[in-house]
Amino acid sequence: MEDMEALPVRFPSRQHNHSSCVNKLLGDAEEECRRQKLRFTEHRRKVLEIIASSHKPLGAYDILEQMNFSGRRQAPVVAYRALDFLINLGLVHRLNSLNAFVACMAVGEDHTAQFLICRQCKNVGELNSNRVSERIEKDAVEAGFQVDQQLVEIIGICYECAESG
Structure with missing residues (x-):
């Protein structure tokens, strides 16, 4: 791994x-x-x-x-x-x-963000993973696609909602 x-x-x-x-x-x-x-x-x-x-x-x-x-x-x-x-x-x-x-x-940071959206409380976290962005870019190029902008939204449960049950 x-x-x-x-x-x-x-x-x-x-x-x-x-x-x-x-x-x-x-x-x-x-x-x-x-x-x-x-x-x-x-x-x-x-x-x-x-x-x-x-x-x-x-x-x-x-x-x-x-x-x-x-x-x-x-x-x-x-x-x-x-x-x-x-x-x-x-x-x-x-x-x-x-x-x-x-x-x-x-x-002020050069980044493409991924967003973690809690489906319970609706709070949003901003994740800045260059590895995720680079992988999306690489796979898109291999598919013959030119990326203009990346926007990744991930829906789930935040740690506070998970802890509160």
């Missing part, structure tokens, strides 16, 4: 205090926007803050419900534009199977 690669799993505990992660992610976003000379608007900041504050993936309409500015509900296009911007910057990932979004737990 070949040696196993150490796989850093970023799977937040439900008791985890998210405020330091949120602040770090907002700081990373500001820095990246400054570096690329992009505007980190109030809407973009709010969308990122909402996503980063959640332990669970959020759909666009879940985000919209939390985006009340001055008591007004925002148009869906506001959230979708902000989400597209944040995805392109590598700050947010879209989970296709859930039609939802999660904050990137490895901002």
Whole structure:
């Protein structure tokens, strides 16, 4: 059996205090926007803050419900534009199977993530295995397929749900 690669799993505990992660992610976003000379608007900041504050993936309409500015509900296009911007910057990932979004737990790292999605609590862990990514790439090339993007979503039970029975 070949040696196993150490796989850093970023799977937040439900008791985890998210405020330091949120602040770090907002700081990373500001820095990246400054570096690329992009505007980190109030809407973009709010969308990122909402996503980063959640332990669970959020759909666009879940985000919209939390985006009340001055008591007004925002148009869906506001959230979708902000989400597209944040995805392109590598700050947010879209989970296709859930039609939802999660904050990137490895901002600034060159990676293709695999996502561990708990079917009970809906918490999401981000696994960054180069070996998995390289194997997918290799097999795709051998099949004559050119990979543009990898998105692997793995559904199962997280350790906290497994322990609680």
